[in-house]
Structure formats: structure tokens, C-alpha cells
Amino acid sequence: EIVMTQSPATLSVSPGERVILSCRASQTVSTNLAWYQQKPGQAPRLLIYPASTRATGVPARFSGSGFGTEFTLTISSLQSEDFGVYYCQQYNYWPLAFGQGTRVEIK
Amino acid sequence: QVQLVESGGGVVQPGRSLRLSCVVSGFSFDTYTMYWVRQAPGKGLEWVAVVTYDAVNKYYADSVKGRFTISRDSSKNTVFLQMNSLGPEDTAVYYCARVGRTSVTRGGFDYWGQGTLVTVSS
Numbered sequence: 745e746i747v748m749t750q751s752p753a754t755l756s757v758s759p760g761e762r763v764i765l766s767c768r769a770s771q772t773v774s775t776n777l778a779w780y781q782q783k784p785g786q787a788p789r790l791l792i793y794p795a796s797t798r799a800t801g802v803p804a805r806f807s808g809s810g811f812g813t814e815f816t817l818t819i820s821s822l823q824s825e826d827f828g829v830y831y832c833q834q835y836n837y838w839p840l841a842f843g844q845g846t847r848v849e850i851k
Numbered sequence: 852q853v854q855l856v857e858s859g860g861g862v863v864q865p866g867r868s869l870r871l872s873c874v875v876s877g878f879s880f881d882t883y884t885m886y887w888v889r890q891a892p893g894k895g896l897e898w899v900a901v902v903t904y905d906a907v908n909k910y911y912a913d914s915v916k917g918r919f920t921i922s923r924d925s926s927k928n929t930v931f932l933q934m935n936s937l938g939p940e941d942t943a944v945y946y947c948a949r950v951g952r953t954s955v956t957r958g959g960f961d962y963w964g965q966g967t968l969v970t971v972s973s
Contacts, residue, residue: 776957778958778959778960780896780960787946787963787964787965787966788896788946788960788963789963790951790959790960790961792959793951793958793959793961794959799951799959799961800961831895831896833896833959833960835957835958835959836957838910838957839898839912839913840898840957841898842895842896842897842898843895844895845895845896
């Protein structure tokens with residue numbers, strides 16, 4: 745069973761700053777990885793799928809990279825609406841697995 | 852536009868059953884694999900069950916295997932989750948979600964419902 749580990753657990757960032765979130769898989773998942781943003785009381789929103797492809801309607805400030813076991817989600821210039829919890833998810837193997845999430849707070 | 856609308860959640864006693872429904876619209880239902888994903892209060896996301904686009908294959912997380920059954924009805928554009936022998940550990944918001952590619956089993960989820968809360972408590 746693949747374990748997805750995200751870091752850091754929490755990030756407090758000022759608007760305009762660059763943000764880099766990390767996701768590590770316990771085994772290689774190729775590029776079969778997705779990123780989501782979730783705000784309180786809302787369903788997750790797909791940001792990146794697969795590893796480096798932005799989903800429809802996602803702003804260009806969000807970008808994904810990585811292959812194998814190491815992945816990153818970068819927000820080039822944080823906006824106030826980017827607060828929330830970010831999850832990575834591998835779908836290379838059963839069972840599908842999500843990371844535990846990184847909370848991004850606006851400073 | 853694509854919509855997924857869950858229903859059927861509520862408060863249920865331990866050991867009882869509940870059936871969730873997810874009515875979809877705005878896309879060709881028969882070409883997309885559908886999932887149920889849950890989120891316990893204050894916790895992360897957990898995949899629960901999947902039914903493939905052709906309804907041939909169904910898979911379950913170990914935590915629900917033997918207790919939950921997923922199904923789909925093309926005539927009603929609906930995905931179901933029959934949950935039996937519920938325990939407090941099943942308390943969560945349950946989301947239905949669509950895989951973001953046609954005719955595949957696994958993938959990222961591009962559309963989600965708003966979720967339905969299931970609370971298992973005596």
C-alpha cells in the first residue's frame with residue numbers, strides 16, 4: 745500500500761509570496777498524481793491532473809511538477825483566495841491514496 | 852453543466868444501514884467511472900468505493916469491504932452506496948466524485964458533489 749506524505753503540515757504565507765508544497769510517495773507512481781484544494785465546508789477542487797497539467801479553469805499561478813516519488817505544487821504569487829487545505833492523491837495503484845494535507849493560511 | 856448531487860445522509864445508530872444516492876447530470880454517465888470518497892470530521896480524504904464506467908468492476912477500501920456496496924443505474928444517472936453494519940468510524944461527509952477521463956478506472960477527480968453527512972451515533 746502506497747503512503748503519501750505531504751509537507752509542511754501548515755504554512756502561513758503573505759499575499760504575493762511564492763508557495764511550494766511537497767508530496768512524497770512511498771513507491772513510484774510515475775506521473776499518476778493529482779492535487780486538490782479544499783476550503784472549509786466545500787468539496788475538494790481539482791487543481792492538477794496528472795502531475796503537471798492544470799485542470800480546466802485553474803489559474804496559471806498554480807503549477808505542478810515531479811515524477812516517481814517526489815512532487816511539488818507551486819503557487820507563484822499567493823492570492824488571498826488561495827487559503828485552504830491542499831491534498832495530493834496517487835492513482836497509480838490500488839488502493840488510491842491521499843496525502844494528509846497541507847494547510848495554507850494567509851498571513 | 853456537470854452536476855453531482857448526493858442525498859441520503861443522516862443520523863443512524865451503530866449496526867444499522869443507510870443508502871446514499873448521487874444523481875449526476877451534464878455529461879455522458881456511461882463513460883465515466885464513479886467513486887465515493889469520505890472525510891471524517893476534521894480529517895483528510897479517504898477513498899471508499901468505485902464502480903467502473905461500464906459497471907463491470909467494483910472495488911472497495913479495506914475499511915468498508917464486506918459492509919458497503921456500490922452500484923449504478925444508467926436509467927437514472929445515479930450512483931448508490933449501500934452501507935450496512937455502520938459504526939462510529941463511518942461518521943463522515945460522503946462525496947461522490949467523477950474520474951476526470953472517460954473509460955478509465957483510476958484517475959484524479961474533476962467533479963465532486965457537495966457531500967452528504969453521515970453520523971453514526973446511539
